[in-house]
Amino acid sequence: MSSQKQGKADALKRVRTLSGDKSLETCADLSGEKVGTRFIASVGVKSVWWEEDEQGAAVCLIDQSLLPLEVRYLKLRHEQEVAEAIQSLRVRGAPAIGVAAAFGTVLSLFCLLRERKDEIDLIEAQLHVRSAGKLLKSIRPTAVNLAWAVERMLKHMDENLHSISSTQELKQLLLTEALTIAQEDCDACLRMGELGASLIADGDTLLTHCNTGALATTGIGTALAPIYMAHHAGKKLHVLVDETRPVLQGARLTAWELQREGVPLTLITDNMAGYFMRQGHIKAVFVGADRIAANGDVANKIGTYSVAVLASVHAIPFYVVAPISTIDRSLPSGEHIPVEQRKPEEVTTVKGVAIAPPGVAVANPAFDITPHQYVTAIITERGIIREPYDVTLQELFDKCPTRA
Numbered sequence: 164m165s166s167q168k169q170g171k172a173d174a175l176k177r178v179r180t181l182s183g184d185k186s187l188e189t190c191a192d193l194s195g196e197k198v199g200t201r202f203i204a205s206v207g208v209k210s211v212w213w214e215e216d217e218q219g220a221a222v223c224l225i226d227q228s229l230l231p232l233e234v235r236y237l238k239l240r241h242e243q244e245v246a247e248a249i250q251s252l253r254v255r256g257a258p259a260i261g262v263a264a265a266f267g268t269v270l271s272l273f274c275l276l277r278e279r280k281d282e283i284d285l286i287e288a289q290l291h292v293r294s295a296g297k298l299l300k301s302i303r304p305t306a307v308n309l310a311w312a313v314e315r316m317l318k319h320m321d322e323n324l325h326s327i328s329s330t331q332e333l334k335q336l337l338l339t340e341a342l343t344i345a346q347e348d349c350d351a352c353l354r355m356g357e358l359g360a361s362l363i364a365d366g367d368t369l370l371t372h373c374n375t376g377a378l379a380t381t382g383i384g385t386a387l388a389p390i391y392m393a394h395h396a397g398k399k400l401h402v403l404v405d406e407t408r409p410v411l412q413g414a415r416l417t418a419w420e421l422q423r424e425g426v427p428l429t430l431i432t433d434n435m436a437g438y439f440m441r442q443g444h445i446k447a448v449f450v451g452a453d454r455i456a457a458n459g460d461v462a463n464k465i466g467t468y469s470v471a472v473l474a475s476v477h478a479i480p481f482y483v484v485a486p487i488s489t490i491d492r493s494l495p496s497g498e499h500i501p502v503e504q505r506k507p508e509e510v511t512t513v514k515g516v517a518i519a520p521p522g523v524a525v526a527n528p529a530f531d532i533t534p535h536q537y538v539t540a541i542i543t544e545r546g547i548i549r550e551p552y553d554v555t556l557q558e559l560f561d562k563c564p565t566r567a
Contacts, residue, residue, distance in 0.1 A: 208377040208420065210259045213266050213342065214238065220273040222266040224254045227378055231419040242271040242295045249302045249309070252410065256379020257453045257489055258348045261308030264299040265341040268316045271295030272334050281330065288330045292337070293317060304501040305462055305530045306453040307491045312344055345381045351486040351544035352382025359389025359449065359484055359542045365398045367446040370436060370474075372405045373464035374416035375451035375484065386449040386484040387420065389542070394426050402428040403439060407464060409509045409527065433466050440477040448474045452485040452541075459535030459552025460497025465528055471537035480539040487543050490556060497532035505529045 211224040221238040222245050229235050237253065239245050245267030248254050254263045275283065275291050283291075296313040303309055319340045320333065327333055363369065375386035383391050393400055402421060407413035414430055421428045431439065439445055448470060454462040461467070461483050474481040494500060507525035511517060519525075540549045541556075545563060548555040 208423075210256065210378050210381060211254055211263045211266065212345070212381070213269075213338070219277055220270055222263060222270055224248060224263065225378070226253045227255055227416060228253050230378075230415055239267075239270070241274055242267045242298065245270060246298055246302050249299070255412070256374065257306040257308040257451070258351075258380040258385065258486060259378070260303065260306060261312035261488065262341070262345045262348060262381050264296075264302075264309050265312040265316050265344045267299050268292060268296050268313060269334070269337045269341045272330070272337060276330060276334065283330060285324070285327070285330060285333060288333055289320065289324065292320060292333075303503055305503045306489075308453075308486075308488050311488050315344065316340055348380055348486065348488075349382035352380050352384055352388050354544040355385060355484050355486070355542055356383060356388030356392035358544075358547055359386075359482065360392035360396060360398075362447065362480070362482060362540075362542075362547075363389060363393040363398060363400060364446070366400070367398075368401045368403065368444045370403045370405065370439070370445045370448045370470065371417060372413065372448075372450050372467055372470055373407045374412040374420070375449075376417060376420040378416050378420060379451065384420075385451040385486070386482075387417070389449060389482075389484065390421075390426060391424065394424070400427070402426060403436075403445065404428050404430050405433050405436060405466065405470070406430060407466060408433055411513075412464065433469075436470055437473045440473055440479060445474075445477075445479055447480045447482060449482050449484060452483050452489050453530055454494075454500050455483070455485060455490045455541065455556075456494045456497045456500060457490075457492045457553060457556060458496045459538055459541065459550070459556060460500070461533045461535070461538060461541075462497060462500045462502070462530045463533065465531050468531040468533045468537075471533045475537050481537055482540055482542055483533075483538050484542040487545060487559065490543075490559075492556070492560065497534065500530075500532060502531070503529040 214221050214223045219240065221240055223236060223238050226235045226237050228251060239248060245263055249260050249263060254260055272288060272292050296317050300310045300313045316337060320337060323336055327336060369390060371386055376384035379385065390402060404417050405413045418428060418430050450463055450467055452461045452463050471481050505527045507527055510525045510527050511519040535552050540547050545559055548559055
C-alpha cells in the first residue's frame with residue numbers, strides 16, 4: 164500500500180493507551196499528524212465506521228435497535244442497506260446518521276464499480292452518486308446533519324471533477340471526504356466536551372434526554388461529552404436519565420453507555436422530571452439537537468420542549484450541545500423545521516408487545532421544537548453562545564466560515 168493510501172486508510176485511526184479507567188486517545192488528521200491528545204471517556208463504543216475486506220467495502224455499525232439486550236455489529240454492503248438502517252434506527256443520532264449517509268454515498272460508487280467491473284465512465288458514476296445521495300437525504304427530514312453531509316459530499320465531487328480522470332480517483336476522492344467528515348465529528352465531540360464540562364460543578368446532579376453519547380456520534384457524544392469530561396476530571400456528579408418514550412433511547416442507550424463508563428446515574432420516566440426539579444435536585448439540563456434554526460430555536464427528540472419549559476419554571480440552566488453542522492441558517496425559526504412523523508407501532512407496542520387497544524388512533528411526532536428563549540446556551544465546538552442567538556449564531560460563522 165502506498166504512503167498516500169495508507170494515510171487515507173488511517174484517517175480515522177485512534178491510538179489508545181489505557182491508564183487506569185481512562186483512555187488516552189490521539190485523534191489523527193488525514194495527513195497522519197496529531198491534532199490533539201486528551202483524556203476522554205473510554206466507552207469503547209463505535210457507532211459507525213468504514214471498512215474494506217476481502218468481500219469489498221462496507222459501512223459498519225452497531226445495531227442500536229437491539230441494545231442493550233444484544234450487541235450486534237452489521238456490515239452494510241449497499242447504499243439501500245444504509246438507508247434502511249437509518250430509517251429503522253439501527254443507526255441514529257444526528258451526527259452519526261450524517262456520517263453514515265456520507266459513507267453510504269461512497270459505498271454506492273464502490274458497489275456500482277464492483278457490479279460493472281469498473282466499466283463505467285465518470286459521467287455515469289457522477290449520476291449514480293447523485294442518485295444515492297438523493298435517496299439517503301430523503302430518509303429522515305428533521306436531522307439536518309443528514310442532508311448537510313450528503314450535500315457536502317456532492318459539492319466536493321462537483322468541485323473536483325476537473326482534477327480527476329478516472330472513476331477510481333473519484334472513489335478515493337469521495338472516501339477521503341467521508342473520512343474527513345467522520346474525523347471532524349470526533350474532534351468536535353472532544354471540544355464540546357471540554358467547553359461543556361466547564362459548566363458542570365463538582366457535586367452536580369444533571370438531567371439528560373434521549374441519547375447523545377458515543378452511539379449518536381463518531382466521538383464521545385454531544386450532550387454526554389461534557390458529562391464524560393467532567394467525570395474523568397474527577398468531578399462527582401449524578402445523571403438523571405429520562406427514559407425517552409416512545410423508543411426509549413434514554414433507557415436503552417444512555418443508561419447503557421453511562422453504566423459501562425461508570426458514571427453514576429438514575430433512570431427515570433419522562434414524567435418524573437418535574438418532580439425532581441421541584442425538589443431542587445437538578446442543577447442543569449444537557450440535551451442535544453437535530454436542527455437549530457437561525458434564531459436559536461431547537462428541534463430535538465420529542466419531550467425536549469417539555470423539559471425546557473420545566474427547567475425555565477424552576478430556573479435551571481438548559482444547555483443544548485451540538486456541532487455547527489446541526490445549525491441550519493437557511494431557516495429563520497423553528498416553525499420552518501420539518502418534524503418527522505413515525506409509525507404508530509412505536510407508541511402502541513414495546514419490543515413487539517402490544518400495550519394499547521387495537522385500532523386506537525396514534526400520533527407519533529419524533530421531534531418537537533424548543534423556542535430559543537428557553538435555551539440558556541448553545542455549546543458548539545467553536546464556543547459557547549447565548550442570546551441573542553440570531554446575532555451570536557451569525558457571528559459564530561462569520562469568525563470561522565464552515566465548509567459546505
